[in-house]
Amino acid sequence: MYRNMKTLIHSGGRILFCPLYCTRGVSSSGASQDGSHGAIPDEEEMCPPHTAPGPQLPQAPYWEEPHPPPNVRRRNPTPSPGLSDPKQGGRRDGTGFIKPEVSTGRLKAADSIVSIVFGMKRLAWAHMDRTMTVRDWRQHEWSPLLKGKSHPDLYLEEVSSALSLLPPTDLYIVEKSSLSSQNASMFPVTLHLRVVEALVYALLNPGYMVERQHRVFSMARSIVGKHFDIMVGGAKTSGVELVQRLVEEAETLQQSRIHLLPELLLQYKHKLHPRGQNRNEELCDALLQAIAFYELLRKHQT
Template structure:
């Protein structure tokens, strides 16, 4: 390659060109932090080892170094002996993380050191550190200011506000969804097991005027069949009052909601504690990716998949009584106007309530 020419003017007398002197380059390796570990550039060529890993991985260090021997023993004891339900009760270990730990133990044996948890699916270095801290300090891990924001997270989805301790102590809930013709409920305990799941039909509401005594008779009859639970979660109707042409439908849904509050929360006057809550419909839809644009789509196919997984997966999201699986599957295969959307929505709402609010 030709070197660039430099124009030189001396005292205004002579113009000539010369080749500038370029200092000799020394052959030495250039280390660059933007390359992978064990990679270097030599003489303009790149040399990289086959087992190269990102440089930031090196800076994370070993998890063993961050904890004392006593703390390491306590963490490993929990990881190796706790059941899936006990692991799910620990902050950040609910859902697939707790089931992944149990599956890893079954396949590879007990955890021998803290670093081995990073080999489990859904675990990375940063989240693993938070999990360890939560195991060691189940109460103090979250500062008071953050704890308030965490406790308010569920309040975005339910009304009225319920004390966190009451939610965490609940053994079972009944999720209730109602429409113009049907009322469905799903009775689910905190182990995510379906205890009861059914619906009732209303025939008289669509015949003539909506008389108060008909509401009382039909809704009271439905409530008498609903099982006892710590909380009753009602679906908050998602129809805006701005749709004036739907005012009769809105009035019907609000009337049913008000009567369910009255009949199911009969003990409120005595103790001052709510047992009946309303949960935002679209919050449940977003939790299960059922929102398209601003509208919520049907959850029937999702529930059918949950029923299938209950008999094919080792750690299903929701458990059904084995003798009722076929019955539930047949109920949700109806077509046209007989599609049991309310039953599907009631079950999805129960799952979302536990996962978003309780756990």
């Protein structure tokens, strides 16, 4: 059995370790202890004649970690900045409605956000500040060259062109679709959405390697649907009619849920149509996502 034993040179002496399947140990004097796997070699066999046995450390059970020598100081691993410290804007979060997790203090400190929703035909965004005022609300139509093709260069050019139109902000909130990868017929749609999503994360996080802080966060589509109670059968339905009502209230009510700049109010109060092909679904979803973000954040604070 001594062939399976391993010898470690420590401070001029030999320490003999038994494999984990052996319940025997070796005392500090070299004498064997009782076990269940046959006879243990005598002291001469364990310590050959040409090597004098030196002082040995007491052996701890194999399921316990042996203590280091008194003169050796153990260094605790230093956590990577920005991963778990909420003061560094890391991943510890109590909100739970955006990913990756981020400290609530950083969310509250943001003066404004840009909510982004994209689909097969366009990318839309809504720029909203903490007073629930919509400062920019637009969409960008994808180029016809992008349809039915998966060329990386075309995706990079098209997504870069769309993101260059975004206003400056503190955080970006991107809709996270819940398409199933098991449905083979939806694979082209899923591929398109995931490629655009990856490019949005990469292009809007240019300083991540230095700062180690995310500026882009994902918000599940179902969270927005549940917040506005527009879920049917586990899926979020159209929010065009809801947005149309919110825009009308912003014009007529003094205490409205949202506020729009005068030029935006003039532009969109007659543009939203709940029926037809030009329903502006992404445009409406971007606004609803921005509203849900601030209302859920306020709810978490109270």
